[in-house]
Amino acid sequence: MKKFYITTPLYYVNAKPHIGHAYTNILCDAYARYRRLRHGDDSVFFLTGTDEHGTKIEKAAKENGKGPKAYADEMVPVFKELWEILGISYDYFIRTTDDAHKTIVGNILRDLELKQDIYPAKYEGWYCTPCESFWTELQLLEGKCPDCHREVQKLSEENYFFKLSKYHDWLVKYIQDNPKFIQPEIRRNEILGFLREPLEDLCITRPRSRLNWGIDYPNSKDHVVYVWFDALVNYISAVGYTVDSERFNTYWPADVHMVGKDILRHHAVYWPIMLKACGLQMPKAIIAHGWWTMGGQKVSKSRGNAVDPFELVKKYGADAFRYYLLHEVTVGYDGTFSEDLLRERYITDLSNDLGNLWFRLATMLEKYFGGQLPKVESSEDSPALRSDKLWMQGMWESFTKAVEINNRSEIYEEVTQFDPRLALDAIWDLIKKANKKIEEKKPWILAKDPAKKTELAETLIIIAEWIAHIACLLQPFLPETAKKILKRLNLPEKVDIAENEIAFGKGLLSPGLKVERGEALFPKLEEDPHLIPPPQSGGG
Numbered sequence: 376m377k378k379f380y381i382t383t384p385l386y387y388v389n390a391k392p393h394i395g396h397a398y399t400n401i402l403c404d405a406y407a408r409y410r411r412l413r414h415g416d417d418s419v420f421f422l423t424g425t426d427e428h429g430t431k432i433e434k435a436a437k438e439n440g441k442g443p444k445a446y447a448d449e450m451v452p453v454f455k456e457l458w459e460i461l462g463i464s465y466d467y468f469i470r471t472t473d474d475a476h477k478t479i480v481g482n483i484l485r486d487l488e489l490k491q492d493i494y495p496a497k498y499e500g501w502y503c504t505p506c507e508s509f510w511t512e513l514q515l516l517e518g519k520c521p522d523c524h525r526e527v528q529k530l531s532e533e534n535y536f537f538k539l540s541k542y543h544d545w546l547v548k549y550i551q552d553n554p555k556f557i558q559p560e561i562r563r564n565e566i567l568g569f570l571r572e573p574l575e576d577l578c579i580t581r582p583r584s585r586l587n588w589g590i591d592y593p594n595s596k597d598h599v600v601y602v603w604f605d606a607l608v609n610y611i612s613a614v615g616y617t618v619d620s621e622r623f624n625t626y627w628p629a630d631v632h633m634v635g636k637d638i639l640r641h642h643a644v645y646w647p648i649m650l651k652a653c654g655l656q657m658p659k660a661i662i663a664h665g666w667w668t669m670g671g672q673k674v675s676k677s678r679g680n681a682v683d684p685f686e687l688v689k690k691y692g693a694d695a696f697r698y699y700l701l702h703e704v705t706v707g708y709d710g711t712f713s714e715d716l717l718r719e720r721y722i723t724d725l726s727n728d729l730g731n732l733w734f735r736l737a738t739m740l741e742k743y744f745g746g747q748l749p750k751v752e753s754s755e756d757s758p759a760l761r762s763d764k765l766w767m768q769g770m771w772e773s774f775t776k777a778v779e780i781n782n783r784s785e786i787y788e789e790v791t792q793f794d795p796r797l798a799l800d801a802i803w804d805l806i807k808k809a810n811k812k813i814e815e816k817k818p819w820i821l822a823k824d825p826a827k828k829t830e831l832a833e834t835l836i837i838i839a840e841w842i843a844h845i846a847c848l849l850q851p852f853l854p855e856t857a858k859k860i861l862k863r864l865n866l867p868e869k870v871d872i873a874e875n876e877i878a879f880g881k882g883l884l885s886p887g888l889k890v891e892r893g894e895a896l897f898p899k900l901e902e903d904p905h906l907i908p909p910p911q912s913g914g915g
């Protein structure tokens with residue numbers, strides 16, 4: 376069976392991961408988890424990893440008094456630890472220093488040389504070390520790097536070039552013919568705009584005299600491979616290109632390459648041409664998400680405003696952090712990070728709405744039914760039940776809406792329609808309605824009248840059913856919380872939404888089941904939180 380193959384960028388190991396990196400992986404994780412719920416654990420291949428070659432890493436290693444490989448070996452566990460605490464359910468972690476990857480990069484280069492898509496030539500240009508990019512005189516902005524506005528150096532050297540220009544027209548046509556290839560639309564237009572200018576061939580080597588830390592270039596002892604060429608190959612080397620054709624065919628083409636908007640050009644221009652030159656199929660979609668900013672600037676290590684995800688998870692828990700990132704921006708747009716807002720969401724949406732809903736149900740079951748879900752002989756004629764049925768119908772509609780937004784097959788098959796923000800809004804609509812139902816029904820009043828025992832039981836059963844359904848829907852987004860609720864309701868660790876939707880009329884819960892109240896899902900926060908201060912105006 377063809378797997379749903381989703382990838383994150385490979386993160387540079389020159390610094391600890393920050394909130395921007397966490398965002399990409401959380402986004403991909405929500406897609407992957409959702410997909411597994413619908414099509415089984417085995418249906419997804421979720422790839423992440425680290426980008427370990429190039430000047431940036433060599434420099435960071437030197438500053439830390441280490442060799443580059445030893446330095447990368449120390450950094451990789453930091454990334455893995457973050458993915459672990461954030462519940463990132465990746466299937467494979469690739470490092471660009473893996474032997475298999477290096478071999479495959481070499482295989483591809485030899486193949487492209489044979490096809491005469493690579494040639495040696497003298498290169499003169501302006502080089503920006505932090506961006507690892509060459510620029511022509513014309514491209515410079517006031518003599519500085521047009522991307523990062525830092526100083527550039529003039530370099531002249533013998534290198535190997537990949538014939539991007541040869542595939543220029545093909546790429547433009549491909550993007551035009553495949554409107555979903557680059558998303559969102561605004562980014563697709565940006566790439567088409569960029570392609571209106573002639574495409575220069577890509578310099579894919581660096582002389583060893585300048586950079587020693589890279590994959591050996593197959594036909595020259597004096598060159599290493601340019602880090603971006605090396606890194607992009609990971610998407611096919613991870614699935615065995617040139618070494619395991621059966622495996623490769625199970626996975627390739629990828630369904631989604633999730634990237635930040637700053638690295639879209641590499642993914643939407645260089646990468647498709649590399650694939651085309653190799654005679655391979657294109658990935659189905661390249662989705663560019665926006666940036667997390669603070670004080671109007673991209674959050675990044677080099678701007679000194681990196682927000683530490685470890686610290687935030689320690690304070691608020693992984694699910695609250697995931698909720699905030701997934702709910703606060705629409706995929707593709709920028710978002711302003713504010714710990715204040717994260718805190719506010721924790722208190723209102725998570726602790727008050729969701730946490731309290733569970734707490735009220737579990738407490739009432741304890742108090743009125745000895746901690747068990749009551750059994751009732753339901754009678755169609757009971758007016759209470761009739762009105763509940765109407766209410767259920769309303770809930771059912773909202774529920775379907777929530778399912779449709781994040782799950783329903785036809786819409787969902789358009790992978791990129793998956794919108795965690797809308798899905799979470801729809802789920803919260805259900806949570807709020809369930810709370811409102813408790814307010815209206817006032818089970819604590821019903822409990823005072825022995826004649827209303829059945830109505831009380833029916834009310835709590837309905838609320839419990841809704842919470843069970845809400846927990847199912849929450850699984851891709853807040854996996855830890857969903858798991859806790861499902862466990863407390865004695866349901867399996869994972870419940871497939873699609874299957875149970877059919878069983879909805881009968882309910883998910885068995886009468887008489889023992890419900891465990893457990894600890895607060897979102898405990899009270901400390902009073903003095905030492906919030907990450909917003910940066911000074913104009914600062915970064």
Ligand code: MSP
Nearest residue numbers: 384385386387395426606607634635666667673674
């Ligand atoms: N190593 C390259 C990617 C190679 S992929 C074959 C790279 N690494 S990175 O560590 O600098 O960035 C990785 C990803 O993190 C990029 O998609 C980038 O957009 C994302 N983010 C870095 N800072 C970000 C924010 N402030 N906000 C959101 N994401 C941003 O580029």
